Amino acid sequence: MGFGLLFIGYSFLVTIPYMGIDVLPNFVGFAIMIYALRKLVNHGENFRRARFVLYFLTIWGVGITGMEIASALYNSYCSCCYDESCYDIGFAATHLGGMRVAHFAGMAAMHYFLLMGMHRLAVDVGVAKIARKSKRNMYFSVGFLGAQVVLMTTFAIQQFGAPLWFTSLNLILWTAMLLMNSVQIFSCYMWICYEGDEDMEKKPKNVERSYEREKK
Numbered sequence: 001m002g003f004g005l006l007f008i009g010y011s012f013l014v015t016i017p018y019m020g021i022d023v024l025p026n027f028v029g030f031a032i033m034i035y036a037l038r039k040l041v042n043h044g045e046n047f048r049r050a051r052f053v054l055y056f057l058t059i060w061g062v063g064i065t066g067m068e069i070a071s072a073l074y075n076s077y078c079s080c081c082y083d084e085s086c087y088d089i090g091f092a093a094t095h096l097g098g099m100r101v102a103h104f105a106g107m108a109a110m111h112y113f114l115l116m117g118m119h120r121l122a123v124d125v126g127v128a129k130i131a132r133k134s135k136r137n138m139y140f141s142v143g144f145l146g147a148q149v150v151l152m153t154t155f156a157i158q159q160f161g162a163p164l165w166f167t168s169l170n171l172i173l174w175t176a177m178l179l180m181n182s183v184q185i186f187s188c189y190m191w192i193c194y195e196g197d198e199d200m201e202k203k204p205k206n207v208e209r210s211y212e213r214e215k216k
Helices: 003-011 026-043 045-080 091-125 128-152 155-160 164-191 207-215
Strands: none
Touching: 003 026, 003 164, 026 045, 026 091, 045 091, 091 128, 091 164, 128 164
């Protein structure tokens, strides 16, 4: 149903920095996720909305990667060939933070639609455990990413940067979010499928009973 490719694409959200550049650029993962959702859009409006947001994130991600490269080149130039122009060409470093605010906002929207789509699909096929965990992950992911947007727009963070303890906590929560959602996507790959698809031999039973329990 596309969950295998979705898992691969989501893995690109792991940040591996080198000289300020993400070695696994997010826009590549977003593009893979767009392709993976081509089948899932037929199983829920939330998947269609997630795909729409992913188009924006892919284009925006290309811009962020370009700014990261420009910022890295700028820093490299100033460190080895310093002159007075280093005070004047910091456009990339100055505006990268603002682009990431929009990026995190888009990420929050994408996670909401994607995880709610997984929740609805799990309810439809009777896998209540995956349905519950998808909704739990949605609350955590949207809350965390929304907090990133708020904190990155605060005056203190913009002017003085984040303290070390805050950066460390942020990294731990980011890693936890990626791990939780990766496990959830892989669980969907293993256990969710409609009859006739190749991912699973038969549809789970007790669909109606699971649906009624989820409504309560």
